[in-house]
Amino acid sequence: MRPDLELTSVPGWALNPTQPDADLSGRAWTIIAFGPRGADVARGWMTQIVSAGHESAVRLHQVDAGQARAALTADLADARVGWRLMMAGPADACLELRGAATGLGVADDEMTVASTDVDSRAVHCVHCGFVTRARVQLDQVLPCASCERKLLVYHHVSRRGGTYLGFMVDAECPAEVVS
Secondary structure, three states: OOOOHHHHOOOHOOOOOOOOOOOOOOOOEEEEHHHHHHHHHHHHHHHHHHHHHOOOEEEEEEEEHHHHHHHHHHOOOOOOOOEEEEEEEHHHHHHHHHHHHHHHHOOOHHHEEOOOOOOOEEEEOOOOOOOEOOOOOOOOEOOOOOOOOEEEEEEEEEEOOOOEEEEEEOOOOOOOOOO
C-alpha cells in the first residue's frame, strides 16, 4: 500500500511539474535556472518582478547543478531581510539546491520552486553511500551504480542532500532465495 505522499518528506513539486508565480513578497531575489525550460520560467519571473518595480533587486543565474551552489553562496553573502530564492528546472537539481540552501540557513518560506521534469531522481544507497542518478519512479527498483544492490526508491527525500532514500529491496530474504 502506497502512503499518502502529502504526508512524506517528498515535496509536491518533486512529484508533479509546477510553475508558481514569482514570490513578490520579497525585497531582493536570487533566481537560479537549470536548463532551457528553467530559463523560460525564470524569464517569466523576471517579468513579474520588473512589472512590480523591483528590477534592480534581482540576480538571475542560468547554471548547471555544479555551479548552482556557488551562485547561491555568493548571493547569500549580500542577502538581507526580505531576500528570496527562486529556482526553476528539473526537480532533482532543485532538490539538490534546496538541500544546499537549507544547509546555509535559508528557510522553506524564502524559497519558490518551479519543477520542469520530475522523472529523474538521485537515489542515495544506504548500504554503500553512493548516489545513483536515473529516470525512475517512486517504489520502483534500480541497481545501485556502485554496489549493484537492487534498491527500492523510497518515498523519503533528504532535506540536507536532496536525494531519495534507496535500500535493498530484498534485504530480508536469505541469500540462497534471492537469485
